[in-house]
Amino acid sequence: MTTLAADQITVSFGDLVAVDDVSLTVDAAASVGLVGESGSGKTTVAKVLCGLQRPDSGRVLFDGQMLPRRRSVAQRRAVQMVFQDPFGSLNPRRRIGSMLTELLRVHGLSSGSERARALELLELVGLPGAALDRYPAAFSGGQRQRIAIARALAAEPRIVIADEPVSALDVSVQATVLRVFAQLRSELDIGLLLISHNLAVIRVLCETVAVMYLGRLVETGTTAELFEDPRHPYTRALLAAVPRLRPSVDVAEVVGIGGVPATPSQQTASAPPLTGGCPYAPVCPLVQEVCRERAPALEPVGTGPRRAACHFRDEPARRMR
Amino acid sequence: MTEPASRSTGAGLQVQGLTVTVPAGGGRAEVVHDVSFDAGHGEAVGLVGESGSGKSMTLRATMALLPRVVSADAGTVVLDGQPLPFVGRRARALRRGRIALVFQDAASALDPVRTVGAQIGEVAQHVAGLGRGETRPRTLELLELVGIRDPARRMRSYPHELSGGMRQRAMLAVALAAEPGALLCDEPTTALDVTVQAQVLELIDELRRRLSLAVVFVSHDLAVIRQVCERVSVMYAGRIVETGPTAVVLERPRHPYTRGLLEAVVDLDRSRAMPEPIAGMVPEPGALPPGCPFAPRCPLAGPECSEAEIPLEAIDSGRQVACLHHDLVPAP
Numbered sequence: 001m002t003t004l005a006a007d008q009i010t011v012s013f014g015d016l017v018a019v020d021d022v023s024l025t026v027d028a029a030a031s032v033g034l035v036g037e038s039g040s041g042k043t044t045v046a047k048v049l050c051g052l053q054r055p056d057s058g059r060v061l062f063d064g065q066m067l068p069r070r071r072s073v074a075q076r077r078a079v080q081m082v083f084q085d086p087f088g089s090l091n092p093r094r095r096i097g098s099m100l101t102e103l104l105r106v107h108g109l110s111s112g113s114e115r116a117r118a119l120e121l122l123e124l125v126g127l128p129g130a131a132l133d134r135y136p137a138a139f140s141g142g143q144r145q146r147i148a149i150a151r152a153l154a155a156e157p158r159i160v161i162a163d164e165p166v167s168a169l170d171v172s173v174q175a176t177v178l179r180v181f182a183q184l185r186s187e188l189d190i191g192l193l194l195i196s197h198n199l200a201v202i203r204v205l206c207e208t209v210a211v212m213y214l215g216r217l218v219e220t221g222t223t224a225e226l227f228e229d230p231r232h233p234y235t236r237a238l239l240a241a242v243p244r245l246r247p248s249v250d251v252a253e254v255v256g257i258g259g260v261p262a263t264p265s266q267q268t269a270s271a272p273p274l275t276g277g278c279p280y281a282p283v284c285p286l287v288q289e290v291c292r293e294r295a296p297a298l299e300p301v302g303t304g305p306r307r308a309a310c311h312f313r314d315e316p317a318r319r320m321r
Numbered sequence: 322m323t324e325p326a327s328r329s330t331g332a333g334l335q336v337q338g339l340t341v342t343v344p345a346g347g348g349r350a351e352v353v354h355d356v357s358f359d360a361g362h363g364e365a366v367g368l369v370g371e372s373g374s375g376k377s378m379t380l381r382a383t384m385a386l387l388p389r390v391v392s393a394d395a396g397t398v399v400l401d402g403q404p405l406p407f408v409g410r411r412a413r414a415l416r417r418g419r420i421a422l423v424f425q426d427a428a429s430a431l432d433p434v435r436t437v438g439a440q441i442g443e444v445a446q447h448v449a450g451l452g453r454g455e456t457r458p459r460t461l462e463l464l465e466l467v468g469i470r471d472p473a474r475r476m477r478s479y480p481h482e483l484s485g486g487m488r489q490r491a492m493l494a495v496a497l498a499a500e501p502g503a504l505l506c507d508e509p510t511t512a513l514d515v516t517v518q519a520q521v522l523e524l525i526d527e528l529r530r531r532l533s534l535a536v537v538f539v540s541h542d543l544a545v546i547r548q549v550c551e552r553v554s555v556m557y558a559g560r561i562v563e564t565g566p567t568a569v570v571l572e573r574p575r576h577p578y579t580r581g582l583l584e585a586v587v588d589l590d591r592s593r594a595m596p597e598p599i600a601g602m603v604p605e606p607g608a609l610p611p612g613c614p615f616a617p618r619c620p621l622a623g624p625e626c627s628e629a630e631i632p633l634e635a636i637d638s639g640r641q642v643a644c645l646h647h648d649l650v651p652a653p
Contacts, residue, residue, distance in 0.1 A: 037514035038485070140602060141372075170371040171541060175585045175598035182595060197514060200587035204595060227589075241519035243544035245571055245588045 002028035002063060002158040002191060004049060004079060009058035011044050018044045019055070020215040024193075026159055029185050031192040033202035033223065035238065036212035042195050045212070046161050049193065050079045077107050080152035084164035086144035090136040096122075096147055097132030103154040121150040124188075125180050142173025149180055159191040160184060166201060174201075181205055199242050203227060211235050214279045217298050221306030231301050231308040233284050278311070286312065332401050333361035333535040334383075334420070334503040339396030341378050341387065341559075343606065349394075350607030353378050354559045356396070358537070362502065365529050365536035367550035367567065369543060371582075373603050375559035376539045380505050383537070384422050385412040401502060418448045421496035425508040427488035431480040437464075437491045438476025444498035463494040466531075468524055486517035490524065497528070503535040504528070510545065522549055543586055547571055552639070555579045558604055558614035561633065565640030575636060575647040577619045583653045613643070621646040 004026045011019040019041040026032050026049075036042040047053035049060060051071050060067045067075055083089045091099065100118040109117070119129050125146040136144055145165060152160055162181065166174040182205060184190040196202055202209055202223065209226055211219045211234065219232040230236040278284070281291040290311050298309040341353035353375040360366045368376040382393045385407055393407040400419055406412045424430045432440055441463055442456045451459055464472035467490040480488055489509060496504065506525065510518040526549060529536045538549050546553050547567055554564040555576065563576035574580040581599040601618035604610060610617055612627035619626070626645055633641040644650070 037516065171543075171582055172371060172585045172599040174587065175596035178587070179595060179598070198587070199515075200589045200591075203589060204587050237516055239589070241515040242589050243518070243522070243542065243548045244590055245544050245547055245583070245586070246590055247548055 002078075003061070004159045004191065004193075005061040006045060006049055007059045007061055009045065009048050009055045009060070011041075011048060011053060011055050017215050019048070021058075022212070022215075022217055023058075024049075024210055024217070026191045026193045028158060028191045029189040030208070031181075031185055031194060031206045033206035033209040034193060034195045034212065035197065035199060035202055035209060037197055037238075039214070040212040041215040042212050043163055046081065046163055046193065046195055050081050050161055051076065052081075073107065077155040078158045080155050080157035080160050082145070082148050082152050082160060082162040082165050084167055086141055086148055086168065087136075089148055090144055090151075092136050095133055095135055100132075100151065100154055103151060107155050109154070109156060118154075121153055122147075124153060124183075125150045126176070140173065141169050142176055145169060145177050146180055149177075149184075153184075153188075157190060159193065161193045161195070163195045164197070165194070167196070167198065178204060199227070199239060211238070216279065216309065217307075218280065218310070219306075219308040220298070221301070221308075225306055231306070231313045232280075232310045233286050234280050235308075278309075280310075288312070333359060333364065334537065335359040335397075335399040336379070336383055337397045337399070339379060339382055339398075340394045341375070341382050341391060342394050343391050345607040348607075351609075352391075352559050352606045353382065356554075356556070356559075356561055358554050358561070358564070360503065360535040360537050362533040362535050363529060364552075365526070365538055365550045367546035367553040368537065368539045368556055369541065369546045369553055369582075370556035371541055371603060373558070373606070374556040376556050377507055378559075379556070380422070380507050380537065380539050382407060384420060384505055385416055386422070418499045419501055420503045420505060421499055421501040422505045422507065423489075423492050423496050423509050425511050427485070427492040428480060430492050431488065431495070433480055436477050436479055437483070437494070440495050441476070441491075441498045444495055448499040459498070460494075463498055464491075466497065466528070467491070467494045468520075469494070484517075485513050486521060489513065489517075489521050493524070493528070497532070501534070503537070506536065506538045508540055509538075511540070511542070518545075525549060543571060543582060544588065555582070558609060559606065560614065560643065562615065562644070563640070563642045564633065565637075565642075569637075569640060573652060575640070575642045575650050576615075576644045577621050577646070577650055578615045580650050580653055581618075613645075621649055 006022055006024045009019055009022045022045055034042045034045065044053060048055050054069065062075065062078060097118055100121060101114040104114045104117055118132060122129060122131055127143060127146055139147065166177050169177060181192060185192055194202060194205055206223050209223045210217050213234050219226060219235045226235065227239065230239055276295060277292040278295050281287045296309045296311045298307045301308050301313045337357045339353055339356045340351060342349040342351050356379050358366055368379060370376045381387050383398055387393060398405045405415045438460050441460045445451045445456050445459045460476055461472045464475055469475050469487060469490050483491060510521050513521060528534060540546050550567050552565065553567040553570055554561045557578045563570055563574065563579045570579060571583065574583060584597040585599055587596050599618060604614055610627060612629055613631045616622040616626040631643045631645060633643045635641050636647060
């Protein structure tokens with residue numbers, strides 16, 4: 001079975017540790033969500049996985065094989081990326097058809113007619129064949145994002161990594177693009193790693209989810225259990241902060257106490273450097289003495305497989321109300 | 322949740338019959354058509370819509386900040402009983418110190434080469450008319466008001482030294498230095514992380530109550546509007562298609578577009594059900610269909626919908642909707 005895995009990845013930029021010992025697995029036809037705020041390191045993890053960023057340490061494995069620093073064409077084809085901005089990621093001077101057929105040639109996938117295959121790709125993402133002869137400017141944001149997905153699919157990938165693919169889109173077109181992603185899994189057996197700060201989007205598309213905070217994974221598990229019963233205080237703050245159509249939780253109660261969660265720049269600029277304690281401790285509403293002394297590892301909650309990096313992960317009812 | 326505010330008669334901000342046009346193919350096309358709304362002191366009202374709905378243009382016209390080629394062709398803006406013109410020197414002068422505007426992008430709204438304190442102080446002196454001696458204490462007070470810790474140090478910071486949420490707070494402090502009666506917010510939290518967004522929304526809510534501000538909040542995010550605004554107007558193709566108390570409109574929409582938006586939105590409380598897209602595309606200004614602009618995308622539309630403009634009609638307490646078939650709109 002196809003699997004893309006990050007194994008103990010660490011990436012630093014100067015003094016800043018952007019990704020700290022992150023392990024993550026995406027199986028074929030699975031959909032994994034990676035959640036975190038600006039500066040949490042989620043995009044850096046994505047770049048490492050598709051070979052755009054070299055990790056300082058750790059390995060990227062595909063089907064159990066370690067991927068080399070320079071990936072072969074086949075290895076690059078297997079993992080494709082879709083970016084947030086559908087306006088910046090398409091060449092404005094290339095017709096959609098010419099862009100897709102060139103890709104098919106580059107990837108050596110031009111068995112028979114490239115144009116016929118390009119039509120097939122557009123159909124997969126729900127666009128009419130007439131789109132082949134148009135320039136990107138002729139399309140709306142949602143349509144461009146579908147073109148970007150078609151471009152990723154041209155490589156016949158096994159895994160697609162999508163970085164905030166619907167954040168720039170209007171509400172009424174978000175739904176269309178989310179449906180295309182759902183279809184990739186169900187019809188093409190493609191594994192999806194969806195990176196988003198939008199927890200509602202993750203909930204709709206992903207079975208499992210990993211939460212990042214300051215470069216580390218703080219909680220992983222199935223979307224259902226993690227959303228119903230978060231065990232890390234940061235996950236809980238994130239969930240409480242999402243505005244809802246039927247508001248019930250008092251946001252101030254959860255987010256207000258802890259103050260602003262620290263960002264990497266604040267950590268280096270103003271906050272004292274971490275000295276072995278939990279990175280969330282400075283803003284955690286539930287902080288205890290032990291949290292300042294010893295950083296919790298990402299360990300199983302109960303008997304697992306769910307994991308959380310909190311000393312109090314097993315006692316949610318009492319400590320987290 | 323916001324508590325109901327007292328709506329004193331005549332006080333606050335009223336916009337009536339606003340129409341805004343842009344040049345299009347030799348003629349002019351309407352991007353805002355006959356839009357009216359009001360916000361009393363201490364009340365927050367929302368304008369919600371997608372790109373091209375005219376919500377930002379409405380806000381900019383209210384603020385007399387339209388680009389030169391765009392013009393407000395009809396309508397009135399009245400603040401505390403006084404009509405305000407849309408163009409000319411008087412238009413800006415009469416708004417100065419009375420209506421403030423905050424944007425999505427605080428980084429470009431603030432001057433990058435001057436400290437936050439200098440920018441707040443300038444407005445306090447020249448707009449609110451404070452003396453030199455009063456400026457520093459007032460600056461500190463404002464920074465504290467917007468929840469910036471250690472204001473004496475932060476007033477010496479440049480915008481780039483602040484995080485996104487802090488910059489948004491600093492922009493609010495500059496806006497409030499003018500001591501306005503009305504605060505217009507254009508997607509002020511869209512670029513922020515969710516935890517920071519929650520804090521800034523709380524802050525705007527608190528400022529509204531403490532300073533009795535008339536707040537007009539523009540957003541594409543229904544859930545954000547739900548959290549901040551007592552009343553909401555839903556805009557489509559430059560018109561208000563439904564307006565009323567936020568809870569009522571969002572829980573039981575009576576315009577097919579409002580319902581379509583609610584079905585399309587991803588909401589955390591909905592289980593794994595896939596959101597439903599709205600068929601078709603927003604029409605271009607200048608190429609609006611006759612009658613109801615939503616008719617070509619509407620599941621309930623018949624030929625009668627394209628015959629004539631459909632006005633807003635009062636259907637229940639405080640709610641108006643521009644739809645001939647509002648009684649057929651199913652619950653979401």
